[in-house]
Amino acid sequence: MEMNKKLVKESEVIMTEMVLPNDTNTLNNLMGGKLMHWMDVVAAIAAQRHSNSIVVTASVDNISFKNPIALGNVVTLRSQVTRAFSTSMEVYIEVFAEDIPANKKYASHKAFFTFVAVDQQGMPIKVPELVPNGKKEEELYAGALRRRQLRLILANRMDPQDATELKSLFDLDGVSKKQ
Template sequence: MTRKPKPVKDSFVSMTELVLPNDTNTLNNLMGGRMMHLMDVAAAISAQRHSNRIVVTASVDNVSFREGIKLGSVITLEAQVTRAFSSSMEVHIDVWSEDIPSGTKVKSNEAFFTFVAVDQSGRPIDVPDAVPETATEQALFDGALRRRQLRLVLGGRMAPQEATELKALFDLVAQAAEDDTAS
């Protein structure tokens, strides 16, 4: 059964946490595992909002820790579904760290998580299509198929020659390199 498409904005989640002593390492920075936990929770809520189903984490793309997040900082996680496939959804997460006394706010983390919607027996179930409405949402939506194919190829679930979106991207890069060489 195909479900009615939903705007991606309906899946938006904003979660705010205060970094407390129990969340930090010996350098008084937020522990990476704690950050991953918070990201997984925010992304799961986003996927549940989109699908109205139970969801399970299927994959996590590269999570880079750009800035250490200090004890006492306020972190805000923003998550939103970028695209839905048959039973899976890609969710983009931004993490912002704020030092309220100094008035500084920096983006500290970003990642893509993939969730699969499941029924009560744990079997994958169809999810609604995601409908982008802004230029940013459209750009994330457009890149989602390439990211999905890359995940599947790296996970051994798709043959590289079947990754048509990736092949098209590499063909464009090769053509641009040839054009630069010719000029």
């Protein structure tokens, strides 16, 4: 692999935590904010591994909390870089919860975070290209462009007219024809 290209597996991170009393709400379930903190950490490490630099969280895509995670459960977080752009990287995070005594393990959350590689002054710096390998990595890689355009539009950093991947979603051609 060339110096400026990296594989997904080179940045994959697996982190395991246990839900302790200080991590819970008054129903004895894991606090959403605590989970988001772990997600931020596991994702930042993947972005650091890919870029070999300091990274900052640029954005967090929507997270829905479908299932509560109980006190004493074990939480496994897995992160991988899905695509590197110029200075930013999209990271995919999967969260699994496990009740070890009950022998139950389930997928509980998924999310995409975006990190930017920066120098000591906090200025964005270029990151290596990511080369996907296999169907799942290729799907995540392809979808990353669509998700990037959507989040840049929502952050008011992109004109929807320039979102090549989202034209069908917003039917922008249809809108302009009707005007």
